[in-house]
Amino acid sequence: MKPIVAVVGRPNVGKSTLFNKIAGQRIAIVEDTPGITRDRIYADAEWNGREFTLIDTGGIEPSGGDVILSQMREQASLAIDMADVILFMVNVRDGMTAADSEVAAMLQKCGKPVLLVCNKVDNPGSPPMAMYEFYNLGMGDPYPVSSTHGLGLGDLLDEVVAYF
Ligand code: GDP
Ligand code: MG
Numbered sequence: 001m002k003p004i005v006a007v008v009g010r011p012n013v014g015k016s017t018l019f020n021k022i023a024g025q026r027i028a029i030v031e032d033t034p035g036i037t038r039d040r041i042y043a044d045a046e047w048n049g050r051e052f053t054l055i056d057t058g059g060i061e062p063s064g065g066d067v068i069l070s071q072m073r074e075q076a077s078l079a080i081d082m083a084d085v086i087l088f089m090v091n092v093r094d095g096m097t098a099a100d101s102e103v104a105a106m107l108q109k110c111g112k113p114v115l116l117v118c119n120k121v122d123n124p125g126s127p128p129m130a131m132y133e134f135y136n137l138g139m140g141d142p143y144p145v146s147s148t149h150g151l152g153l154g155d156l157l158d159e160v161v162a163y164f
Pocket of ligand 1: 009011012013016017058119120121122145146147148149
């Protein structure tokens with residue numbers, strides 16, 4: 001069986017966009033407003049000759065408050081059960097939220113590799129100041145990426161496949 005890489009994070013951070021970029025096709029539905037992504041979605045992916053299965057844990061993405069948090073907990077436990085490497089996605093536009101902190105704490109306890117991915121860093125060059133608040137999650141260096149522009153994905157994937 002191929003190693004499994006799961007993407008978790010709040011609705012609208014850009015999980016499905018990253019998934020489609022890495023999978024090389026539009027499989028997951030990208031929502032302009034948080035909405036329904038149906039179920040978890042799988043794709044075969046490959047980086048530097050290393051094959052893996054990518055999972056978008058988006059599920060049915062709710063639009064507010066406690067529902068988001070419970071959905072995120074569910075996504076995180078799915079990823080903890082199934083994945084060999086977990087990508088925890090946040091984004092610089094929205095900044096850090098309480099739900100991010102809670103899910104980060106849950107993921108850190110699982111003992112699996114978790115990489116913090118900071119999406120929507122659309123301009124090449126030095127990352128924006130807004131990225132630095134994510135150090136407060138205690139998950140180490142965030143990987144700045146722009147899923148729509150494909151920036152930063154090489155460095156991220158180098159690190160991902162190093163865990164296989
Ligand atoms: P998900 O809910 O986490 O799966 O997020 P989606 O992939 O559906 O994306 C939510 C919105 O963010 C969509 O409008 C995307 O086009 C947008 N988006 C995703 N990645 C980026 C990015 O790197 N930069 C910018 N500016 N927008 C992005
Ligand atoms: Mg999605």
